[in-house]
Amino acid sequence: MNGENASPIYRFLKAAAPGDDGQEDIPWNFTKFLVGPDGQVIARFAPPTTPEQIEEVLLQHLPT
Numbered sequence: 001m002n003g004e005n006a007s008p009i010y011r012f013l014k015a016a017a018p019g020d021d022g023q024e025d026i027p028w029n030f031t032k033f034l035v036g037p038d039g040q041v042i043a044r045f046a047p048p049t050t051p052e053q054i055e056e057v058l059l060q061h062l063p064t
Helices: 008-016 051-060
Strands: 032-035 039-044
Touching: 008 039, 032 051, 039 051
Parallel strands: none
Antiparallel strands: 032 039
């Protein structure tokens, strides 16, 4: 997921949503990305983020 041999999907996700520190690299497994139906990255979540926290963001992006 990091480095010059990173998968294209990880390159896309990391470039679209850098971490809170501004770095693109994923420092630990379980980093999560929320991607919209249009394929655009909505948010990146650090490993300790709970499903409930993700739900809050997800609900903001559901069609009405």
